[in-house]
Amino acid sequence: MASSLTVAVASGKGGTGKTTVSANLARAAAEAGHDVFYLDCDVEEPNGHLFLKPYLGRRYPVHIPVPFIDMEKCISCGACGEICQYSAIVCINKHVLTFEKMCHGCGGCALVCPTGAISEKGREIGVVEEGRAGRIAFLHGKLNVGEAMSPPLIKEVRSAGRHGTLNIIDAPPGTSCPVIAAVKGAGFVLLVTEPTPFGLNDLGLAVEMVRTLGIPHGVVVNRHDSENSLARDFCRAKGLKILAEIPDDRRVAEAYSRGDLAFSSVPGYRERFFALLDAVEKEA
Amino acid sequence: MKEIVVISGKGGTGKTSLVASLAVLAGKVVLADCDVDAADLHLVLAPQVKSVSGFTGGKKANILADRCNGCGKCFEVCRFGAVVRQEGRRPVYLIDPIACEGCGVCSYFCPEKAVEFKPALNGQWYISDTRCGPMVHARLGVAEENSGKLVTLVRNQARMIAEEEGLPYIIVDGPPGIGCPVIATITGADAALVVTEPTVSGEHDLARVAELAGHFKVPVYLCINKYDINPAMAKKMEEDALSRGIRLAGKIRYDRSVTGAQLSGAAVVEFSGGPVAGDIRNMWKELVKYLNTSEER
Numbered sequence: 001m002a003s004s005l006t007v008a009v010a011s012g013k014g015g016t017g018k019t020t021v022s023a024n025l026a027r028a029a030a031e032a033g034h035d036v037f038y039l040d041c042d043v044e045e046p047n048g049h050l051f052l053k054p055y056l057g058r059r060y061p062v063h064i065p066v067p068f069i070d071m072e073k074c075i076s077c078g079a080c081g082e083i084c085q086y087s088a089i090v091c092i093n094k095h096v097l098t099f100e101k102m103c104h105g106c107g108g109c110a111l112v113c114p115t116g117a118i119s120e121k122g123r124e125i126g127v128v129e130e131g132r133a134g135r136i137a138f139l140h141g142k143l144n145v146g147e148a149m150s151p152p153l154i155k156e157v158r159s160a161g162r163h164g165t166l167n168i169i170d171a172p173p174g175t176s177c178p179v180i181a182a183v184k185g186a187g188f189v190l191l192v193t194e195p196t197p198f199g200l201n202d203l204g205l206a207v208e209m210v211r212t213l214g215i216p217h218g219v220v221v222n223r224h225d226s227e228n229s230l231a232r233d234f235c236r237a238k239g240l241k242i243l244a245e246i247p248d249d250r251r252v253a254e255a256y257s258r259g260d261l262a263f264s265s266v267p268g269y270r271e272r273f274f275a276l277l278d279a280v281e282k283e284a
Numbered sequence: 285m286k287e288i289v290v291i292s293g294k295g296g297t298g299k300t301s302l303v304a305s306l307a308v309l310a311g312k313v314v315l316a317d318c319d320v321d322a323a324d325l326h327l328v329l330a331p332q333v334k335s336v337s338g339f340t341g342g343k344k345a346n347i348l349a350d351r352c353n354g355c356g357k358c359f360e361v362c363r364f365g366a367v368v369r370q371e372g373r374r375p376v377y378l379i380d381p382i383a384c385e386g387c388g389v390c391s392y393f394c395p396e397k398a399v400e401f402k403p404a405l406n407g408q409w410y411i412s413d414t415r416c417g418p419m420v421h422a423r424l425g426v427a428e429e430n431s432g433k434l435v436t437l438v439r440n441q442a443r444m445i446a447e448e449e450g451l452p453y454i455i456v457d458g459p460p461g462i463g464c465p466v467i468a469t470i471t472g473a474d475a476a477l478v479v480t481e482p483t484v485s486g487e488h489d490l491a492r493v494a495e496l497a498g499h500f501k502v503p504v505y506l507c508i509n510k511y512d513i514n515p516a517m518a519k520k521m522e523e524d525a526l527s528r529g530i531r532l533a534g535k536i537r538y539d540r541s542v543t544g545a546q547l548s549g550a551a552v553v554e555f556s557g558g559p560v561a562g563d564i565r566n567m568w569k570e571l572v573k574y575l576n577t578s579e580e581r
Contacts, residue, residue: 012322014295014460019485044461045293045492047485085342085388106387107363145492146499148432148464173295173460174321175426180382196546198300202322208426212382230547257514259484 005284006167008041008186010210012202014173016192017222017246018042020256022170023051024263025190025280028273030135035165038133040140041182042172043126043153050259054138056131062141062156063122064105064149069096073117080109080118101148126153130160137165154181175209183210188284189217190243195224195231207238218283220276223248243279246272285446286575287439287454289318289473289502293489295460297479298509301542302564303457304328304551307416309568310453315414316442317421318435318469319459320407328551331412331419339422339437341430342386344404345379351398352377358390358399366390382427406430409438411445418445435459435468462496470502475575477533479507482518490521494530505533505574507567512537531574534567536560 009022019042026038040048049056067080067089078091088103089096100123110118126143141157143150154172158181161167171182183189189210193203203219210217217240221231224245235242246252252262252269262269288306290299303325307313317325345366347358354374359367366383367390370376379390379399391401406429409422420441422434442454458469470476476497480486490506497504506525511518522532537560545555553561 013324014292014322016296044463044466045485045489047294047488050484050488083388083392085386104385104387105363106385106389107361108387108389108392111361111389112392143463145462145495146467148467150463174431176321176424176431177429178461178463180427184382196543197327197549198324198546201324201327205322205426212427228547253513256485257481257483257517 004163004165004167005188006161006169006186007188007190007280007284008169008171008183009190009192010171010179010183010206011173011192012175012206013193013199016194016199017220018192019047019051019170020222020262021190021192021220022168023048024261024269024273025276026052026136026168027261027263028270028277029166032274032277036135037137037139037162037165037167038170039157039161039167040170041154041157042170043141043143043150043157044172046140046142048170049138049140051261052133052136052138054131054133054136056129058130059127061124061127062153063124064103064152065107065120066100066103066105066123067098067109067118068121069098070117070119071096073115075115077114079112079114083108083112104149105152125149128156150178151181154178158182175205179209180213183215184213186215188280189215190220190280191217192220192222193231194222195228200230200234203234204238207240216283218243218279221245241283243283244272244276285452285454286474287443287456288475288477288571288575289456289458289470290477290479291458291466291470291493292460292479293462293493294480294485297481297486298542299479300324300328300457301546301552302479302507303455305553305564306568307455308551308553309565310416310455312417312451313453313455314417314442314446314451315419316438316454316456317419318438318456318465320422320424320431320434320438320465321459323421323423325419325457326421328546328549329414329416329419330549331410331414331421333410333412335411337409338405339407339409339434340403341406341433342404343388343401344381344384344386345388345390346400346402347377347379348398348400351396353396353398355395357393357395361389361393386429407434409434409441411441417451418449420445432464432468435465439469462492466496467500470497471500473502475505476502477505477507477571479509480521481510482508482514482521487517487521494525494528504530505571506530507533508535510538511535533571533574534563536563536567
């Protein structure tokens with residue numbers, strides 16, 4: 001691949017096979033000779049490493065800025081509490097209290113403080129780990145347990161994407177802020193679904209999301225069953241292109257349970273993921 | 285009254301299918317669908333909507349073009365990349381509503397008062413009737429924020445209904461992950477039923493979600509779904525859980541009738557009288573036994 005391409009793999013519903021598709025696609029692309037960078041943005045529950053088994057060399061914490069009060073300078077004017085939309089800083093009886101976990105790091109309190117009593121310090125929300133799995137460069141974020149604020153960590157992982165590389169983004173489930181942070185700016189989104197009422201309901205929501213963002217997209221139907229045409233009917237009705245159908249195959253489920261890639265361990269799947277790679281390159 | 289929240293860490297392990305079956309087995313309950321990003325429980329329980337309300341979780345900025353003098357202060361203070369600068373003879377500034385975090389800093393510092401900062405409609409929530417009892421559910425607008433606040437609202441409404449109607453159980457269908465909406469779902473619940481599967485991902489994610497529940501002091505009960513996909517791993521997960529003080533509520537076998545039930549809009553225990561329904565019944569009995577022997581919180 002001469003130019004850069006960023007493909008995000010998303011789904012709406014959880015457990016449809018985002019990581020299966022991302023990891024197998026990454027391996028297929030690496031074998032086809034591409035430089036591949038795998039960015040696991042599902043920072044609440046990152047799983048890509050369980051399948052690609054990278055050697056992780058570098059690890060660094062990610063912080064968001066939170067207020068730090070110098071009480072010597074504070075005149076208890078209350079301006080900080082007034083500007084804060086997140087109840088993360090309040091001024092009561094000449095005391096300023098901060099609730100760091102509520103803070104979104106907007107910096108408003110520090111800007112508004114008339115005496116310069118508020119500076120900012122970092123609060124760790126998670127870590128980034130970086131490494132390689134053969135030809136695949138690998139990076140994931142791990143949100144600290146008990147931490148609510150995932151988008152800044154996702155943005156950090158996302159920003160590592162490189163030029164001249166096929167960047168594959170394993171996105172979190174859902175349709176709200178964490179997913180937006182993961183897929184925004186991608187050149188193409190692969191939406192992974194399964195042919196069930198839950199899978200397709202949530203595919204509908206995910207399609208609304210990518211259309212709102214204006215990103216080209218295609219569908220991968222996982223656990224496809226030739227007797228069930230729900231996904232094909234749904235995609236036809238919504239004008240969505242199906243790029244691959246992965247059969248409902250117990251061997252794939254078993255390989256997954258062990259942490260093996262279907263691409264390398266189940267006969268016939270090399271060809272399927274090479275075909276998906278071709279389809280993505282044509283569409284994107 | 286007991287509030288049982290069903291969570292999983294990893295998505296797609298069977299939370300919603302299980303919640304529907306537990307609701308049927310419990311008789312009359314209050315249901316709360318807290319997976320406000322991608323709600324699916326309504327596809328099985330076919331709620332008759334009784335009331336619809338708008339949800340406003342926060343505010344959003346909007347630049348009034350006729351008042352803007354193009355000074356760029358908003359662009360300078362926004363940390364979320366939500367102020368977009370369009371170059372021209374005179375630069376024009378616009379707010380990207382998807383990127384806007386609702387902090388209001390741009391509005392506060394605008395010298396021309398050209399940035400309005402108003403409550404935004406982020407979604408809707410509903411009170412409905414189902415064959416298993418009242419249900420509170422919601423829909424967060426696509427690409428919206430504040431899922432945690434909406435989850436809290438849904439849970440509070442469910443609790444009010446349970447108290448008013450004197451119903452013994454609230455069953456909560458939770459979101460995947462361990463972040464903001466999950467924290468809002470489990471805080472203060474009587475029990476967390478964690479549904480996992482015997483896969484490397486299921487095992488990895490179980491450890492994180494169980495740690496989260498422990499952090500918020502919510503007792504954890506484990507359900508291993510599709511245990512027979514990898515029996516050796518299921519056994520290992522069960523042993524690991526027991527050693528960490530997590531009790532096993534039950535194991536459910538892999539059965540295609542679970543998908544069959546979903547396709548016909550029924551709970552598994554309504555659709556099938558087979559062994560998989562038996563597994564779910566046994567698990568509910570265990571869970572009730574645990575809940576009634578644990579102290580009132």
